[in-house]
Amino acid sequence: MKKIRLMIALLGTGFLVLQFLGPDKPASVPAPNLSGIPEEVNAIIRNSCFDCHSSQTTLQWYDKLSPANLLVYDHIQKGRKALDFSKWDSLAPAAQSGILFYSLNKILENEMPLPSYTTVHPTKKISDGDIQVLKNFLVARTLSRPAANKARPQLTGSAGSQDAPSRLPVRPAPNGIEYLPDYRNWKVISITDRFDNGTMRIIYGNEVAVKAIRECKTNPWPDGSIFAKAAWKQQTNADGSITAGDFVQVEFMIKDAQKYASTAGWGWARWLGTGLKPYGEKAVFTTECVSCHSPRKDNDYVFTTPFTFKN
Ligand code: HEC
Ligand code: HEC
Incomplete structure (x- = not known):
């Protein structure tokens, strides 16, 4: 019995120490909406993708606990590297368009947002309604232009x-x-x-x-x-x-x-x-x-x- 109590105490202390030794929290700088994109599309991307794909990351207290934060911070770092929506305005229009199409494909293939993330953050899931909004937007953007x-x-x-x-x-x-x-x-x-x-x-x-x-x-x-x-x-x-x-x-x-x-x-x-x-x-x-x-x-x-x- 004593041994168990000692173990728990040790584990608890270890856990506490880890909180101080854990990895550095990624910086979070407010990221603006994607310019030229309707509000409802921005809302979806902001909610489901910005945590890992923009400079603005809203972490929950449980995301910051070590050792789970190793994984969370790693996702954020890799995610920002793969695609950073805060750089939207510096992208050529062709690249912006490409990112949106590519993103929709990743969503439809259930690759994004990462399933491990939506399990813990269910409000970040992309709903069927969201998918419809994104699709309608992209179809309209492709087709119905006077110039075209x-x-x-x-x-x-x-x-x-x-x-x-x-x-x-x-x-x-x-x-x-x-x-x-x-x-x-x-x-x-x-x-x-x-x-x-x-x-x-x-x-x-x-x-x-x-x-x-x-x-x-x-x-x-x-x-x-x-x-x-x-x-x-x-x-x-x-x-x-x-x-x-x-x-x-x-x-x-x-x-x-x-x-x-x-x-x-x-x-x-x-x-x-x-x-x-x-x-x-x-x-x-x-x-x-x-x-x-x-x-x-x-x-x-x-x-x-x-x-x-x-x-
Ligand atoms: C929990 C973090 C997280 C969230 C949330 C997230 N992603 Fe990602 N995303 C990643 C990581 C990590 C990578 C890099 C994967 C790799 O390096 O293999 C990535 C890569 C990508 C890529 C590039 C894929 C490639 O093959 O190069 C796209 C596009 C993408 N994500 C789109 C999205 C979209 C759209 C959303 C929101 C609907 C989203 N992601 C939400 C973590 C996330
Ligand atoms: C150089 C390779 C290539 C050749 C040659 C080619 N296709 Fe395709 N085709 C593709 C690819 C790749 C896609 C997937 C969609 C895309 O990337 O646009 C596709 C998609 C299609 C689709 C939509 C259904 C699907 O398979 O996704 C049709 C219809 C189609 N091709 C018809 C034809 C016809 C008819 C010919 C011959 C006259 C032809 N293709 C020759 C590469 C080719």
Whole structure:
């Protein structure tokens, strides 16, 4: 009994001593809101990300206890190094845009905020509602800009003001696949933003694809699933915002395991530019598509990890 009491006393003293010897608390300097970003988006990022990704860290008393603080402070240091939102204003607009897209992807992949952190700080979790706010903001930022519309003069259809013009009739692709103008009314299942070639892409899924996503039956994708990937040049506007500029192309993948057995179960097609010129000379243009998508063979040749839909 004495031994146990001694042990507890020793442990307690050790714990107290640790509190003095522990690592230095990271400095906290107030970080401003991200300029040019709506208040509701700022609120989400501030709440869930700023502790580790800005100069302003609000620590709870239990975060400061040694030895747990070793981990907490380490996360803050590494987090700030990986991404520091307090440097927002010094970033080029293209980089700002990229960070937001990249951040959304990290959130959707459940990598951020760190799960170990949200377990201890449940109010910092990103809710489904927050995700919707971020997605809506990014979709709007990518699409609905007057400058972007100016670059695409021949606009038609209800969704046309936000998309590639459809100057019918559009010639079919060399493998016989017909153009599908309706993709603009499909659901956006992902957005990617590539700075290596300066394009922004939106990936749409038709009803069959969206149903498969909801039911988590996406490997293999059911026959009838169709993806459209539309790409625009990135354009930096006078106010520094990044928007979709000239329309570059739209590509389709149409799932039919039997009909398209010779091309990995998908029908592939691409139309270029505002004139929607079919891509490829002969039907074999598809070997290019299949070979570049083949690293994703185990994922039914699809790259995109769709946004999850809640309703
Ligand atoms: C508890 C601390 C913590 C919180 C909160 C947090 N992160 Fe992180 N984040 C980190 C750490 C640590 C790293 C560096 C990981 C590494 O070095 O491997 C990181 C890295 C990142 C990266 C870069 C990833 C890469 O592959 O380079 C992004 C983007 C990111 N976080 C976004 C976010 C967003 C967005 C939020 C809020 C929704 C968030 N993080 C919240 C700790 C955090
Ligand atoms: C240089 C490699 C490459 C080639 C060639 C290529 N793709 Fe892709 N494709 C990708 C990548 C990477 C993605 C993921 C989204 C992104 O990064 O924009 C993608 C995504 C897609 C998507 C959205 C669904 C998905 O898999 O994520 C469609 C549709 C698509 N490609 C069609 C085509 C068609 C049609 C062709 C041929 C005319 C083609 N691709 C050729 C690399 C390629």
